[in-house]
Amino acid sequence: MWRRWTVAALLLSFLGACAWGADQTSVETKRKAVFIGKLLRFVEWPGVEAGEQRPKFQFCVAGDSFMSFAISEEVHGTTVRGRAIEVRTVWRDMDVTGCEALYLAESAKGMSVKWLQKVKGTRVLTLGEERGFLEAGGMVQITCRNDLVQFEVNLQSVRSGGLKIDARLLELAKGVTQGGKAAGEVR
Numbered sequence: 271m272w273r274r275w276t277v278a279a280l281l282l283s284f285l286g287a288c289a290w291g292a293d294q295t296s297v298e299t300k301r302k303a304v305f306i307g308k309l310l311r312f313v314e315w316p317g318v319e320a321g322e323q324r325p326k327f328q329f330c331v332a333g334d335s336f337m338s339f340a341i342s343e344e345v346h347g348t349t350v351r352g353r354a355i356e357v358r359t360v361w362r363d364m365d366v367t368g369c370e371a372l373y374l375a376e377s378a379k380g381m382s383v384k385w386l387q388k389v390k391g392t393r394v395l396t397l398g399e400e401r402g403f404l405e406a407g408g409m410v411q412i413t414c415r416n417d418l419v420q421f422e423v424n425l426q427s428v429r430s431g432g433l434k435i436d437a438r439l440l441e442l443a444k445g446v447t448q449g450g451k452a453a454g455e456v457r
Contacts, residue, residue: 332377334378335359
């Protein structure tokens with residue numbers, strides 16, 4: 271009998287710890303989604319005029335349906351230069367056709383280079399979490415530290431993709447690099 275209660279108590283404590291971890295993950299995911307929703311307002315895609323009759327803006331998330339859902343919830347009802355945002359999950363690098371923003375979640379770890387090569391030189395804003403993302407050619411690296419979302423920008427990648435990021439956003443970046451070489455802290 272004593273053994274049953276001990277096992278039950280251990281299981282309950284484990285489930286509580288798992289639930290707490292899931293809550294922490296969902297809070298971090300939500301924070302990143304809020305940040306991404308706001309970041310899109312400060313990026314300019316050339317050749318796209320405000321109110322232009324074009325299909326929905328395609329925001330793709332590589333391999334993370336939870337992040338797709340969080341971003342979708344955050345951007346619901348908002349637009350990019352007058353175009354409604356459609357969020358979709360992509361599972362293979364071949365599925366990125368039509369994407370105008372591509373978020374490489376932590377679950378895409380180790381595959382970032384492959385995904386980035388697929389969209390290199392195109393007008394696709396690339397965002398990612400993996401260490402070394404900017405050096406691999408990514409545009410915006412997002413991290414969470416001490417409950418704060420922080421980001422760094424690779425201006426060379428942004429420019430080679432033909433995109434522009436508003437200077438006001440760059441001032442808030444933890445760092446700005448020129449092709450993997452730090453351009454210094456921007457504050």
